[in-house]
Every structure is written in structure tokens, then in C-alpha cells.
Amino acid sequence: MTIDRSAAVVPPRFADKTLRKVMGQLISRADDGDLLASFLWVCEGKIARDIHAYLEKHRDRIQRELDYAENRSVIDSCLLAPVDEYYDDIACDTARTMERLLSEAQAFCDLSTKIRRTMSEDYGNTEKIRAKYTRDTEAEPSSLERLIRIWDAHLDATIKVDKALAEDRNRTHAVALLKVVPQMWSGPIAGREVTRGIAPMIHAVEPPRIKGSRRPRSGASG
Template identity: 25%
Template sequence: MHLNWKSKVSLPVYEDATLNAELTELVRAANDDDAFAALLHWAEGKIALDLQELLETHLYAVRDLLDEVPPSSGVRVTTPTWLECRTAHTRLRERLSAEVEAAETLKAQAAEAWHTLRRKTAESHRIRFDRATALDADGLERVGTLHKELSEAATRIDAAFEEHVEACHHLALRDEEFLVFSATPGSIQSHEFDEMTPAEFEKAIAHLTQRDGHRLTRRQGGARDLGADVIAITPDGRKIVFQCKHRQPGGRPLGSPVIQTLNGTARPVHQADIVIAVTNGSFTQPAEELAAEQNIHLLAGLDLRRWAAWGDPLLEVLSLEGAQPS
């Protein structure tokens, strides 16, 4: 026996005598280098296996985080920030999904690193750890790299949630402003539009236009209005022509004939810079397509709610704020 340190470890005893004898002979033949190489082999394997456990825990944790973030389709439509909320949730879910894929890759690479260590030291521990032998980067060096990548992944996830929390906090503050405005007399809710007569609907649109600071030149249409129910002038001199179409709840959507009529008079007759068809109902797809072709703005649904109920300026809703007069 060449080993010269004291040990509390005793040789195992097997039922087979030949096995006991062979094991005893191998131990007697072992020296310090053999024992130290075996210890190094065990230590490397333990480090690699510990990393696999860390990565598996990390993978499950990221999957749980992803499950806790509601899909964008689960974001309720309450205020004008709903689209931004959905975008924020989608962005966070995409980043977490990418981290799940990255964690799965790291876990597979850690397993491969462990198998590499096992294969390279299976035949001779002493050769593997000889001072003259260059260690391969595919072994424990790779495990060290994976540890670093795991730390970087945790940092990325923390950053993703910090950005998400900051974005949602900003949106929550804006939501509060919208909700406060919706409780004021200047806010008109969807159900209030539905309860109006066509004449009251035109007056409401005129009121909202004036609320935005536009100067009214026509408050209500009539038999000879030629498609212009409400006309206003913006502070920068642009003329807005509205055609107002009130619908009873559940009524049929407005079709392309409405757009054709408006297109035939708004600019040629009224010299409109901005042409708007507004309804408390909805528009058909052909009407939407024709309006897009003729540069006519359709105001309904969520856009009408943004303007009427939550107080967003009309030109902002229509993405016309800051546009130059024609």
C-alpha cells in the first residue's frame, strides 16, 4: 500500500471473493498520483452535475415565470393604453420564451460537458491530470463558461421584469388620468351615444370638436348639408368636415355608399382638409377599404371611445397632430 495518509474509509466487502481480492490488489497498487487524479475526476464530475441541477432549477423557474405572465389576449380593453399593455405583455413573454430556449440549450450543453469529462477520464485518471497534459476546453472549462452564461441569463430576466414593471407603472398612471376624465361631464360614454337621436349625436360630435379647441362653423346638418353635418376649423387653419351616422345598438354596419357620398362632396364642395365619417356603430370592410383609398378617416369603436370617453384629442386619435395644412 503506497498511500500514506490516514483515512476513515474502509474497503467494501462483496460476496464474491474474487472481486474482493481484485479490489484489494488495485488499492495496494495505487499511489498518491492515482488517488489524487481519482479525486480530481470525482470533483470535476460533481461540479458538472451540480451545474446541471442549477440549470434544471433555472429552467423550471423561467417556465413558471412565463406561465405567470398572461398572454396579450388576456389584457382587457379598458382605456386607450390597452394596446400598449398588450404590447408590453407580448414583449415580456417573448423575452421569457427566449430565455426558456436558452436555458434548455445550457442544460443540454452542461450534460454534454459532463459526458465529455466522463469519457476523457474513463481510461486513465493519471494521464488526464498529468502536469504535461493540456486540459481540453470542452471539459470543466466549458462548465465554467456555462456558469457565467447562467448568471447572465438571470441578469437578463431581472432586467426584462424591471423594464416591464416600469412600462406598466407608466401605463397605470396614464390609465388613472383617463379614468378620472371619464368621470367628468366632458366625457361621453358609448352607451350614451347609443341612447341619443341622430340630431343629438351630431350635437355631441360638435361639442367634442369644440372641446378640443376647434372653431365650429356648422354645429348640425340638415336637408341641404351636402354630406357635412359638422364643420370645424383647427387652430392651424385646417377645415374638418364630419358626416355623422347614428346607429341603434346592433344595427347594420355602414357600407361603402356612405363613403362614396362623403367623398363626392367633402373636398369638392366644402374644401375639406380633413374628412371624417363618424358613427356609434361600425363600418363594413369595403367601406374601410374605400375610405383608406380616398384618405377619409373613419371614427368608430375604440377610436371614438378614446376621443369621447377618455379625452384624447381628435387629431391625436387620427394621427394627424402636427400635420401641415394642405
């Protein structure tokens, strides 16, 4: 490979003579195959890094939702507002779901970290990197392909999180509507107008579910 000093990309001019010599020898021995293999390896590293960042973002989102569900009763208590049993059941159900999804998300992150560490072990090994892309190389799942499978599972997990939060909102909305009805009947609005306005909303949401056993709050005695 010949260096064109007028090109947009050129090797750095190292101050150390030995380093310049070693780098020059490596460059002189490099061919198009080495350049392509190196570029492909860097691209795989970028994709792996991006996937890991998304996995961490997904995990952190679940942690925030778990914290919110667990602290919902505490927040209401601080406001001196009694916590309705229905609302508490909803929060406990959501917290249980988020705990399960958080464990799964953390496993994704741990496996991604392990795979990226394995990939980094080949950093700087130009012969091994070139061999990865040689035409006659035996086909086997690469580290990046393993990460892609984790990514696909992460997409499914994201849907599960969205569905759990949607169910939380629907159940909370249903409880709120059912509690509003008696107040509206006792107000100045005529009963016929109340029925006409509130009935479609009640039928549009899922009614609250009452669980046989509730999730104990943090710090509660057994």
C-alpha cells in the same frame, strides 16, 4: 496503498471472494497520485452536476415567466375584466423576450448534458483519469472549463431575464398610474393635492410604449 481498518474510511467487505480479491489488487497498486487524481475527478463531477442543476433551474424560471406572460390576457378574460391594449402589448413584448431567452437557456442545458456525458465515459478508467492530471499533460480546455464558460454565459443571461422583468413591471406600473389619474381628479381629493401626490410617481416610471405590430395570441387565426 495499505488499508487501515481503524481509519474513518475503509473499503467495504464484499461477500464475493473474487470481488474482494480484485478490489484488493487495485488498492494495493494505488499510490498517492492515483488517490489525488480520483479525488480531483470526483470534485469535477460534483461541480459539473451543480452547474447543470443551476442551468436547469434558470431554464425552468424562464419557462414560468413565459407561461405567465402568455396567459396574462387569458387570466384577465376569465375574471371578465377587459384586457387593456397597453397591458396586452406589454405581455406580448415580455413573452417574445422570454421565448428568445428560453431558446438560449435550453441550448445551455443541452450542451451541459453533452459535456457531462463525455465526462462520464471516463468513469472507472483510472489510468485515463490519472493521465488528466499528470504534470506533463498537454494543456487543453478540459470538460469542466467548457462548462465554466457556459456558466459565465448563464450569469449574463440571468441579468437579461431580470432586466426584462423589471421593464415589464415599470411599464405596467406606468400604465396603471396614468389610468389612476383621471379617477383621482374626479374624486373628492382636491386637484392640487392630486398633482402634488401623483406627478413624482408618473415622472419616475417609463411611459407605455405602443408597438406598431402586436404578437398574435396563441390560437388566433392568421
